[in-house]
Structure formats: C-alpha cells, structure tokens
Amino acid sequence: MKTYFECIPCFVRQTLDAIRLITEDEEVHELVLRQALHEFSNMDLRQSPPLMGQRIHRLIRRLTGRKDPYRGIKDHFNALALELYPRLKQTVEASSRPRETAMRLAIAGNIIDFGVNSRIDSGHVHEAIEHALTTPLEGEVESFYEAVSRASRILYLADNAGEIVFDKLLLEQMPREKVVVSVKGFPIINDATMIDAGNTGLDRLVKVIDNGSDAPGTILESCHEEFRRHFNETELIIAKGQGNYESLSETEKDVFFLLKAKCPVVAKHLGCRIGSMVLRRSGRVPITAVACNESPV
Amino acid sequence: MKTYFECIPCFVRQTLDAIRLITEDEEVHELVLRQALHEFSNMDLRQSPPLMGQRIHRLIRRLTGRKDPYRGIKDHFNALALELYPRLKQTVEASSRPRETAMRLAIAGNIIDFGVNSRIDSGHVHEAIEHALTTPLEGEVESFYEAVSRASRILYLADNAGEIVFDKLLLEQMPREKVVVSVKGFPIINDATMIDAGNTGLDRLVKVIDNGSDAPGTILESCHEEFRRHFNETELIIAKGQGNYESLSETEKDVFFLLKAKCPVVAKHLGCRIGSMVLRRSGRVPITAVACNESPV
Numbered sequence: 001m002k003t004y005f006e007c008i009p010c011f012v013r014q015t016l017d018a019i020r021l022i023t024e025d026e027e028v029h030e031l032v033l034r035q036a037l038h039e040f041s042n043m044d045l046r047q048s049p050p051l052m053g054q055r056i057h058r059l060i061r062r063l064t065g066r067k068d069p070y071r072g073i074k075d076h077f078n079a080l081a082l083e084l085y086p087r088l089k090q091t092v093e094a095s096s097r098p099r100e101t102a103m104r105l106a107i108a109g110n111i112i113d114f115g116v117n118s119r120i121d122s123g124h125v126h127e128a129i130e131h132a133l134t135t136p137l138e139g140e141v142e143s144f145y146e147a148v149s150r151a152s153r154i155l156y157l158a159d160n161a162g163e164i165v166f167d168k169l170l171l172e173q174m175p176r177e178k179v180v181v182s183v184k185g186f187p188i189i190n191d192a193t194m195i196d197a198g199n200t201g202l203d204r205l206v207k208v209i210d211n212g213s214d215a216p217g218t219i220l221e222s223c224h225e226e227f228r229r230h231f232n233e234t235e236l237i238i239a240k241g242q243g244n245y246e247s248l249s250e251t252e253k254d255v256f257f258l259l260k261a262k263c264p265v266v267a268k269h270l271g272c273r274i275g276s277m278v279l280r281r282s283g284r285v286p287i288t289a290v291a292c293n294e295s296p297v
Numbered sequence: 298m299k300t301y302f303e304c305i306p307c308f309v310r311q312t313l314d315a316i317r318l319i320t321e322d323e324e325v326h327e328l329v330l331r332q333a334l335h336e337f338s339n340m341d342l343r344q345s346p347p348l349m350g351q352r353i354h355r356l357i358r359r360l361t362g363r364k365d366p367y368r369g370i371k372d373h374f375n376a377l378a379l380e381l382y383p384r385l386k387q388t389v390e391a392s393s394r395p396r397e398t399a400m401r402l403a404i405a406g407n408i409i410d411f412g413v414n415s416r417i418d419s420g421h422v423h424e425a426i427e428h429a430l431t432t433p434l435e436g437e438v439e440s441f442y443e444a445v446s447r448a449s450r451i452l453y454l455a456d457n458a459g460e461i462v463f464d465k466l467l468l469e470q471m472p473r474e475k476v477v478v479s480v481k482g483f484p485i486i487n488d489a490t491m492i493d494a495g496n497t498g499l500d501r502l503v504k505v506i507d508n509g510s511d512a513p514g515t516i517l518e519s520c521h522e523e524f525r526r527h528f529n530e531t532e533l534i535i536a537k538g539q540g541n542y543e544s545l546s547e548t549e550k551d552v553f554f555l556l557k558a559k560c561p562v563v564a565k566h567l568g569c570r571i572g573s574m575v576l577r578r579s580g581r582v583p584i585t586a587v588a589c590n591e592s593p594v
Contacts, residue, residue: 005313005330009306016302033302034338041334045327 001249003045003052004265010116011040011052017118018060018189021069032063048247049265050217053115057188058214068187070114070161077112077162077190078200080122084129085165091133092169100141101133102169107258107277108132109166110159110241114190115216116262125162128260132277144256144279148174151236156181156206157218159241159259160189161196167240171206180207180230185223186214191243217243242266248282255282298546300342300349301562307413308337308349314415315357315486318366329360345544346562347514350412354485355511365484367411367458374409374459374487375497377419381426382462388430389466397438398430399466404555404574405429406463407456407538411487412513413559422459425557429574441553441576445471448533453478454508454515456538456556457486458493464537468503477504477527482520483511488540514540539563545579552579 015036019029036056043052061067088105095101111128112120148154156171158164158181171179181202183192197208212224218239220228231237237255239248245257245266257280261267267274312333316326333353340349358364385402392398408425409417445451453468455461455478468476478499480489494505509521515536517525528534534552536545542554542563554577558564564571 005309005326008330008334009309012302012306012309029302030342033305037305037334037338041331041338 001048001246001266001269003043003047003049005045006265007049007052008040010263010265011036011049011056013118014053014115014189015056015060017114018057018069019064021073022060022064022066028064032060035059035063048217048219048249050215050243050247051219053217053243054188054213054215054219054222057216070187070190073114074161074190074192074196075199077125077160078165078196080125081109081112081162081165082200084125085168088129088166088169089172092173099145099173102173103141103144103258103279104132104277105129106166106170106240107260107279109163110258110260111262112160112162112190113241113260113262114160115243131275135277140281141279143281145173147236147254147256147281148238151234152178153234154179154236154238155230155234157211157237157239157244158183158192158197158202159244161192161200162190163240164192164196164202165200168200168202168205176206180209180234182209182211182227182230184214184216185210185212185227188214188216191216215243215247217247219247245270245280251282253282256280257282298345298543298563298566300340300344300346302342303562304346304349305337307560307562308333308346308353310415311350311412311486312353312357314411315354315366316361318370319357319361319363325361329357332356332360345514345516345546347512347540347544348516350514350540351485351510351512351516351519354513367484367487370411371458371487371489371493372496374422374457375462375493377422378406378409378459378462379497381422382465385426385463385466386469389469396442396470399470400438400441400555400576401429401574402426403463403467403537404557404576406460407555407557408559409457409459409487410538410557410559411457412540428572432574437578438576440578442470444533444551444553444578445535448531449475450531451476451533451535452527452531453503454534454536454541455480455489455494455499456541458489458497459487460537461489461493461499462497465497465499465502473503477506477531479506479508479524479527481511481513482507482509482524485511485513488513512540512544514544516544542567542577548579550579553577554579 019032039055092098092101108128111124156179183197194210197203211227213222215222237253239255239257241259245259259278261270261272261276261278270278316329336352389395389399405425408421453476480494491507494500508524510519512519534550536552536554538556542556556575558567558569558573558575567575
C-alpha cells in the first residue's frame, strides 16, 4: 500500500506522541517536529507508510538518544494482557467454536496499537474483547485453518506488545511445531521485540525469531538475512496488524492478514468500515471481513 | 494565540481540502502539499494560526492560479442562510428574550467554517441552530448589550459567508447607525468578502468595509490603512469566529469574541469544551461560556 496524503497528519501526531513520551522540553518537540516535517516534504509516496514511520522514529532516536520510549507502555500492556489471559483462555475452551473464538480474540488484541492511537487504555481493550465476541461472524475462518493445516511451515508476523498474549490463544489452536513467530529486531513504537516474547512466555509456546528491522511493519529490505530466508521459504504467512498489511498488501506470498482496521486510510484500502475486524487473504482472494460493525475505537 | 503543534495536522488537512476543491490532479495535490510541508517546517510558532492559513492559501493561489476556490461554497451557504433567515427572524421576534436569542443564533451561524471542517452541510447548520436555542444559557449577554449601548462606535468583524446572514439577526438588535461591519479584503477559505455582503443584503442593513487582508482572521499588519484606523479608533470591537479569536486574543482593545469553539486547540485555550458557544470579553474579564455542552460538531 502506498502512502496517502491523509497519512501525513497521522505522521505528525505520531511524531508528537513519541517525542512527548520522551521529554517535556518544548524546544526538543519543536526541533524534532521541524525536522520531521522536512522529511515529510521530501518523502516518496510510493513507499508504504511504515517506511516513513521507521524514518520518523530513527530521527527521534538520533535527536534524543532515547532508544525505546514505549518500553513502559509495552510492559504495561503485556502485564494487562497476561492478567486477562486465563479468562480469555477459558472463554476459548468454553466456546462451541474454540478456533473461531481464538481468532476473534487475536484480532481484538490488535487494538493495542500506539501507532494509530496514543490514548489506548484498558477500557479500549475490554471494549475490543466484548466487540470481538459479540459481533456476528462473517468470514472464512475455516479456510484459514485449512490453509494452516495444509502448510508445512508457517511464519506468524507478530505486531504489538500486549497483543502477542492474545496471539497465544490463536497459536494454541495451531500445530505449533510448524510455526515460527517473528517480532521486530529493534524497538519501534509499541511493536513487540524479543524482550516482549520473553516477558509474556510467547517464546516458551513457539519458536520466536526477530526480523532484524526497526520498521513498524515488514519491509523486507530492512530485515536481516535469516528472516528474509524464513519469509521466502515459508509457504504460509500470517500477518497481524495494520503495519504488516500496509507493507505487505501487494506481496505475491500467500498471506492471511488479521487486523482491526483502525484508520480511515487502511479501512478504505481494505474496503471496510473503521473498526472492522478483518481476515483477508492476499492475492486474488476477496476480502473476508470478520465483522464490519463500528467499533468503539 | 500562538500556533500549537496540534495545529499542523489541521493545516495539512486544510491544504488538502482547498487543493482538492480546485483540481483532481494528484500531481498538483502533491506539489502543493510538499511545498506547504516545507513552509510548516520553517514556520514561526509565535505567530497566530491565521498567519499560516494566509500563507498556505497564498501558496495555493500562486501554484494553481485559482483566486477563489470556495466561491461556490460561499454562494451555497449564503443562499441556505437567506432561506432560513425569515424563520430565524420570527424566532427572534417571538422570543421572550429577543436580544439573547439573536446572539445565540449569530453564534450558531459560526458553524459554517470550512477552515475547521470541510464537510459542513445543511444538516450541521440545522443542528447548530437547534443546539443554540435549546442549550441552557449561562453568560453575560446583558453586559454585551450594555457595552454596545455605551459605545459611541462599534466595529463588527464578520467571519464567514452564510454566517453573515445570522449576524444580521444580532445587528438588528443593535443601534446600527454606530456599527461598521468589516469583511475580508480578498478571498480566503469561505470567509465573507464584499461580494457576500452584497449578495446577502448585509450592506443594506449596515455600513460594510473590507479589511484589505487575505488572512483568515484579523492580522492588523496585513490590513489596509482605513481598516486599521477604524480598528484603532473604535472603542468596542465585536469579533466573530475562531480566526478572529486566534489573531486577537492578546489584544488590548475591548473585544467581545463570539464563536463556536470547534477545534480542540481553541477550546483548550478558551478553557471550554469542543462545541461550546462562547461569548468572551478580552482583557481581564473571565470567560463567559454561553453554553459548554457538547455540540454535534
């Protein structure tokens, strides 16, 4: 997906969110914002939005020296999700369709995205869970599990800290011996890294690798060799979240995108409404919206 | 009021709105947006937001040759307001407090502001009227009319096309022989100019002058000599809308600001909620919120 003009106000907001997490010094805010605006004025709109996200956050790190401003937020949402996990697992187990329920909850966890909304709190998470469980399901969940069952190897591109605990519910419904989960190679917004995989026990459930990149999506040129080999050699990819959709929507690989469509640009590109819970397969397979109702986001 | 970082996403949106009114050519959109972003990266944040608005729209005019892209929108809202006018006038006349009702409606008309929201339609106007008439009134309407009664000369800074028809209701409650209304000197967003004063009959109700400026507010340095003389020599100023508030909030003149607070930055600066109908006197007189309820905007 290319970068749309409508992404720019969002980049500005994201820049301000990140820099305000780091310092209250308005002179630093102004310095960073001016340089970011200069970057925006020269950006290549044919590239996907995560490339600009990567540049903005590199700029912020360079100008402030802070490597991981979202560390506290990531810890908070890992802890919140781990607290919710036993009840969510019971919900899956008590469900008449556990595989579907696990998928719904994994998508609900995608609400924890500080790239789109820096005011996410536990109330939003509870609402997203409620919404995911109560919205009528239209979708080809079965074709997802069929593809999972057929594939010899699966690469699961994780998205955010906290969200990866919700992903565990879905991974528990899958043949884990053939799944590899990837997290980001370096801190970027609140995306999960190996620290989060360790802190949430994801790495004890399934093999986890890092992708070597600091982009808030999957920009292959930015990933290390081992990840690219996994990506190219694995027949089925499961990609969580907007950033992975934005950066891989034109891929020729067989990818299932699982996400909440949280911004108008992504919702329009997917052909659904904001708040929709989306399960879309790449290539020619048409969109399968799990639920196209408005969400509280 | 200075320019806040939060104004920048709004400038970007305003740039896109204006350029899309002019052309569907995405290459022109991109050219204008890149140059606007470059301007933003170098702007002086100590200046008020209307200065940047003025610069953006000068840039758009220079790059496209189109002098008045909002002319159609202004005609549309003048016509809509003129259609509503007889009924609104009846509402004022039937009211037990006609002077208060006229002020409420004049503030309601401030909803027609394409600088803040380019999707304003007749539904929003009807909602704003309903809101203005039904929301409990807290405010010193009487002190406004007392000041009007005492002043020997009054300068009324009009804001937008369409809105000026609502202003007529308020002007009809005032001693019109001592009132001069000013409109913008050149087209800027949907702000009223002499064309609108003529098309709505405002110039037959009261003396109307133009301020000589193309800023979406009142930046004195940008106004012509005659207007500045009026401004400096007139003891009481009535200023409609956000742009006039943003550009004159620090003035030493005696000004009554009448506006709907339609953006979070202005609402925060005023100390009220978004959607509030505000009557505020400049200087040391504290804010007088006519109504601080949420509006449909």
